[in-house]
Amino acid sequence: MWINLIIYFATFVIAVVAYFKWSFGYWKKQGVPYLPSSIPFGTMNNPFTLSEAIADNVFRQYMESKALGYKYVGLYGLTIPQFMVIDPQLIKNVLIKDFQHFTDRGFYYNEKDDPLSAHLFSLAGQKWRRLRAKLTPTFTSAKMKTMNKFVVSCGYQLRDALAVRCAQGPIDIKDLLERYTTNVIGSCAFGIECNSFTDPSNEFCKYTKKQFLPTTFQNLKMFVSFMFPSFAEMIRMKVVTEGVTNFFMKTVRESVEIRKGTSEVRNDFLQILIELMKSERSDNNGDAITIEEVAAQAFLFFLAGFETSSSTMSFCLYELSQNQDVQQKVRDEIDAVLKKYDGEITYDALKEMEYMGCVINETLRKYPPVPVLNRKCVLDYQIPNTDVIIEKGINVVIPLIGLQRDPDYFDDPEKFDPDRFTKSNIEKVTQFSYMPFGEGNRICLGLRFGLMQTKIGLLLMLKNFKFSLSDKTQTPIQLNPICFVLSVQGGIWLNAEKISEAK
Numbered sequence: 001m002w003i004n005l006i007i008y009f010a011t012f013v014i015a016v017v018a019y020f021k022w023s024f025g026y027w028k029k030q031g032v033p034y035l036p037s038s039i040p041f042g043t044m045n046n047p048f049t050l051s052e053a054i055a056d057n058v059f060r061q062y063m064e065s066k067a068l069g070y071k072y073v074g075l076y077g078l079t080i081p082q083f084m085v086i087d088p089q090l091i092k093n094v095l096i097k098d099f100q101h102f103t104d105r106g107f108y109y110n111e112k113d114d115p116l117s118a119h120l121f122s123l124a125g126q127k128w129r130r131l132r133a134k135l136t137p138t139f140t141s142a143k144m145k146t147m148n149k150f151v152v153s154c155g156y157q158l159r160d161a162l163a164v165r166c167a168q169g170p171i172d173i174k175d176l177l178e179r180y181t182t183n184v185i186g187s188c189a190f191g192i193e194c195n196s197f198t199d200p201s202n203e204f205c206k207y208t209k210k211q212f213l214p215t216t217f218q219n220l221k222m223f224v225s226f227m228f229p230s231f232a233e234m235i236r237m238k239v240v241t242e243g244v245t246n247f248f249m250k251t252v253r254e255s256v257e258i259r260k261g262t263s264e265v266r267n268d269f270l271q272i273l274i275e276l277m278k279s280e281r282s283d284n285n286g287d288a289i290t291i292e293e294v295a296a297q298a299f300l301f302f303l304a305g306f307e308t309s310s311s312t313m314s315f316c317l318y319e320l321s322q323n324q325d326v327q328q329k330v331r332d333e334i335d336a337v338l339k340k341y342d343g344e345i346t347y348d349a350l351k352e353m354e355y356m357g358c359v360i361n362e363t364l365r366k367y368p369p370v371p372v373l374n375r376k377c378v379l380d381y382q383i384p385n386t387d388v389i390i391e392k393g394i395n396v397v398i399p400l401i402g403l404q405r406d407p408d409y410f411d412d413p414e415k416f417d418p419d420r421f422t423k424s425n426i427e428k429v430t431q432f433s434y435m436p437f438g439e440g441n442r443i444c445l446g447l448r449f450g451l452m453q454t455k456i457g458l459l460l461m462l463k464n465f466k467f468s469l470s471d472k473t474q475t476p477i478q479l480n481p482i483c484f485v486l487s488v489q490g491g492i493w494l495n496a497e498k499i500s501e502a503k
Contacts, residue, residue: 035073043075058399083377091403099440110233132441135297159464166496173492182306187268203247273294357421373398409433473491477492
């Protein structure tokens, strides 16, 4: 009996190993250079040991491949082939020139069982095209101007909260800025006042934290949604938890009903979606946007604006705390521009703060909130001037973190140098080596809003406070391996001193 069990077990192990070895031969058969794989995780890190952040892993693979002279390289997530693009010209083909082959991101969504997952970021094919066409007009400069005052109001709340916190010692700046972005999104996307500085236990804050709290289970769901979308669909997996879905659906429905009963118009993102829904219904458009789609896009606004902007502002202040001359130069620009506008923070005033824009761009270069772009090949694609075919269904990875820290494209890439992005220098940047918001038809629609939110937050902090690095911040910083977006282990702790008290 024991001998039979041993034989069965040995046969099983041999079969599994043979399957992995056969799977790991895919890129060799395709004539694509590849990095060494190990059973069972392929070229991925072991997700259970959490030894390396995703961004660090991608950066290492990029630099290894670049050193070997590869323009592209084959990788494996478990046994799933992935195609990493190294060469900017080929990246241009994927994102723009031959976009019809790479229209989708490859993420799982489920309109019926998980309605908030069916937002513009994840949608594929014709569903994405339809919604993209409807939503593109909502993010014009004119629309941003109407929302500017709501963001400024939240910015003043941030300033006041910082004035209280700075007297209490070092500040966990990411926590503070997450509260600011929560207030902004609550106001602009859902039409509600969150008061996260004074009432951090309110429902909106609670469910925001619940959605973004990095847990092993949540990360596992994200991994499955990208690597095994068919399996996720089969088990009807919910990327967004039921409690979060119920809360946000209820919030949107209530906000829509309240606005139906008043003549007052609040020119925010939710109102734009409501007007879009109304106009299509009045035209008897059988393809009119639904309340579920309104909720999903408002939820995307929340997903995209909460973590990315708070992360960017945190890293920006981290760098400015170590580069006091740059910090003062930004502050001087703020004072000069606001003087011209009689102290009013208008959308046009923000546009004139060009050096602050350079500082934000340099922050996004060193610390792209999302370290990779993903595309899925939807039609077989032959790489120009080669016999290599990227087959339909293959996931394509564009390593932003590698490109944006590549010394071939950015001299001394670890140096924080906003002058790289001045008008006279930005034309020197290699095309498709810097694209923190993506490029092409699937570029981030909300980039104008994200930059406006970031500028207003930084403006009101830097105008009123001087920042320096606290000893509580672990240097050099280490990225948190449990987070998909860039996040620092132990947090970024800063000292803030009111300008009127600064020596």
